[in-house]
Amino acid sequence: MNYSFEYIDIILLAMIAGFIFLRLRGILGKRTGFEGKINPQFENIIKKAQTEKKTNTKEKFDENAQKEFLKGAKIAYETIITDFSDQDNKITSSKPLLSEKIYNQFRDALADRSKRGHSAEITFIGINSAKIKEHNKIGTILKVTVDFVAEVITCIKDKEKKIVSGDPGKIKKIYDTWVFSRDTKSNNPNWQLVDTLT
Numbered sequence: 296m297n298y299s300f301e302y303i304d305i306i307l308l309a310m311i312a313g314f315i316f317l318r319l320r321g322i323l324g325k326r327t328g329f330e331g332k333i334n335p336q337f338e339n340i341i342k343k344a345q346t347e348k349k350t351n352t353k354e355k356f357d358e359n360a361q362k363e364f365l366k367g368a369k370i371a372y373e374t375i376i377t378d379f380s381d382q383d384n385k386i387t388s389s390k391p392l393l394s395e396k397i398y399n400q401f402r403d404a405l406a407d408r409s410k411r412g413h414s415a416e417i418t419f420i421g422i423n424s425a426k427i428k429e430h431n432k433i434g435t436i437l438k439v440t441v442d443f444v445a446e447v448i449t450c451i452k453d454k455e456k457k458i459v460s461g462d463p464g465k466i467k468k469i470y471d472t473w474v475f476s477r478d479t480k481s482n483n484p485n486w487q488l489v490d491t492l493t
Contacts, residue, residue: 380417420446
């Protein structure tokens with residue numbers, strides 16, 4: 296008889312477990328095989344959000360950024376050009392705008408001019424156009440190449456103030472292609488002139 300009671304207990308427990316299982320299935324639903332699939336529309340939203348997150352972690356150089364850059368590039372261009380007209384033949388205001396390579400080139404050119412006893416007179420008329428030719432990023436370094444068209448009045452004079460080259464009464468149009476660069480991870484927002492192309 297004891298064995299009969301044990302069997303009845305087992306059967307009752309099995310029935311209770313089955314009842315609980317059926318109740319849970321009714322509440323939670325059964326697995327259909329589609330749970331792992333995401334709605335295509337929702338999947339596109341996720342992909343877009345992930346792409347935007349990746350883009351936001353990098354410095355954007357979009358249309359607005361390019362416009363702001365060109366404003367600064369024009370100021371830098373004028374500052375550097377007019378710095379060459381200083382009578383002491385020294386680079387002053389434009390030094391922070393130059394990479395070490397360009398600074399050394401300009402310094403040597405000014406030293407050579409000074410050695411010959413020459414001085415430059417430059418009147419900056421204005422920039423006709425400044426257009427981004429190309430831009431590329433290698434690692435954290437962003438480089439931007441700009442084509443400038445500007446107008447200046449320039450002449451070189453010797454020790455006796457005689458004109459060696461140029462014309463103080465004539466506006467000259469000049470064409471320059473300059474390369475600016477900055478480290479996008481740096482807290483310093485300033486760009487530097489790193490190359491001049493002919």
